[in-house]
Amino acid sequence: MIPSILPTYNRAPMSFVAGEGSWLIEEDGRRFLDLGAGIAVNVLGHANADLVAALTEQAGKLWHTSNLYGIPGQQELADRLVEATFADTAFFTNSGTEACELAVKMARKYWSEKGEDRFEIIAFTGSFHGRSAAGIAAAGSEKMTHGFGPLLPGFTHVPFGDHEALKAAMSDKIAAVIVEPIQGEGGIIPVPDQCLKGLRDACDEVGALLIFDEVQCGVGRTGKLFAHEWSGITPDIMMVAKGIGGGFPLGAVLATESAAVGMTAGTHGSTYGGNPLAMAVGNAVMKIVATDDFLAEVSRKSGALRQGLEGLVANHPDVFESVRGSGLMLGLKCKVSNTDVVSAGYEAQVLTVPAADNAVRILPPLNISDDDTSEAIRRLDQAAASL
Numbered sequence: 001m002i003p004s005i006l007p008t009y010n011r012a013p014m015s016f017v018a019g020e021g022s023w024l025i026e027e028d029g030r031r032f033l034d035l036g037a038g039i040a041v042n043v044l045g046h047a048n049a050d051l052v053a054a055l056t057e058q059a060g061k062l063w064h065t066s067n068l069y070g071i072p073g074q075q076e077l078a079d080r081l082v083e084a085t086f087a088d089t090a091f092f093t094n095s096g097t098e099a100c101e102l103a104v105k106m107a108r109k110y111w112s113e114k115g116e117d118r119f120e121i122i123a124f125t126g127s128f129h130g131r132s133a134a135g136i137a138a139a140g141s142e143k144m145t146h147g148f149g150p151l152l153p154g155f156t157h158v159p160f161g162d163h164e165a166l167k168a169a170m171s172d173k174i175a176a177v178i179v180e181p182i183q184g185e186g187g188i189i190p191v192p193d194q195c196l197k198g199l200r201d202a203c204d205e206v207g208a209l210l211i212f213d214e215v216q217c218g219v220g221r222t223g224k225l226f227a228h229e230w231s232g233i234t235p236d237i238m239m240v241a242k243g244i245g246g247g248f249p250l251g252a253v254l255a256t257e258s259a260a261v262g263m264t265a266g267t268h269g270s271t272y273g274g275n276p277l278a279m280a281v282g283n284a285v286m287k288i289v290a291t292d293d294f295l296a297e298v299s300r301k302s303g304a305l306r307q308g309l310e311g312l313v314a315n316h317p318d319v320f321e322s323v324r325g326s327g328l329m330l331g332l333k334c335k336v337s338n339t340d341v342v343s344a345g346y347e348a349q350v351l352t353v354p355a356a357d358n359a360v361r362i363l364p365p366l367n368i369s370d371d372d373t374s375e376a377i378r379r380l381d382q383a384a385a386s387l
């Protein structure tokens with residue numbers, strides 16, 4: 001008999017009823033150190049006092065009105081995002097997947113507005129852009145697309161890191177290129193800064209739009225507000241989600257005025273997108289995360305965590321191969337099965353997240369304490385020793 005929950009998830013054998021900072025707590029009181037943060041979502045940890053206050057205050061006033069009317073919190077968050085980034089304009093969604101849908105629509109509308117028959121979008125192998133029709137077509141992997149055809153047409157896949165293949169695929173028929181500055185689901189694989197620069201140049205040569213998917217690597221995760229800032233170049237369109245809501249479902253598409261030229265009244269919409277509850281939390285997250293002091297702390301914490309992880313790799317050369325990633329978006333490339341490492345972590349009451357390429361993701365809350373970072377290394381060491 002089919003379970004009453006559609007069985008699409010492989011779940012770990014725990015369930016949590018409360019959270020405190022970097023800790024998750026089961027009904028029986030067992031505490032787990034959370035280095036997954038709901039897959040890079042809980043940037044300020046669990047039950048953060050500022051976010052709880054922002055949400056409960058808004059909950060007592062107004063939940064939802066729809067986008068038929070003005071939403072003051074939306075104006076505030078859009079202004080914050082525009083002020084802090086390359087973007088001139090923002091649209092709010094409820095998820096990263098919905099951000100992908102709009103990013104693709106916006107890029108195609110841009111060319112249609114110019115009267116050009118240009119819709120092909122280049123994406124990279126190993127990427128992840130969500131589970132919608134556009135998202136799985138963009139990622140293109142057999143794992144995500146099998147059985148779901150016919151797929152949304154108009155995507156060309158280039159092997160990640162293959163400069164020659166990219167060069168060959170680029171032409172004045174390409175509408176846009178979509179890329180994660182650091183592949184998350186793909187196994188914490190950064191695109192080197194000079195390659196992001198090269199990609200920007202390659203797009204400019206043919207006029208193609210550059211779309212960054214910063215759903216996982218954005219919102220302070222790398223020690224900059226957005227990961228691409230390290231490279232010095234900017235995209236035309238950017239997808240944001242996960243961290244921006246700190247645990248409340250929220251996403252956004254940011255764009256330059258030029259890239260957004262086709263998105264006029266009536267061309268796109270969302271019933272829930274940018275509702276007052278989401279905006280209250282999004283603004284509270286940005287107030288804390290989008291500050292130089294907070295981001296500098298992320299980089300400092302990253303240094304300590306990374307050093308600990310390097311030590312772990314040195315101590316367990318049969319289990320781990322290397323550490324990779326940036327800021328608090330780190331990955332352990334494993335020699336044993338990554339799911340065995342994650343399971344051993346459950347025994348040691350430390351939570352990590354598996355990814356492709358036999359990697360384990362370490363994505364703690366961005367405000368993890370130094371004590372919790374040390375404890376994390378101790379527990380990971382214990383987990384590795386058990387393998």
Ligand SMILES: *Cc1c(COP(=O)(O)O)cnc(C)c1O
Pocket residue numbers: 094095096097098100128129130131180184185213214215216217241242
């Ligand atoms: C998680 C993720 C998405 C999809 O976001 P959802 O909120 O799950 O819809 C898209 N792109 C990247 C890079 C992601 O990590």
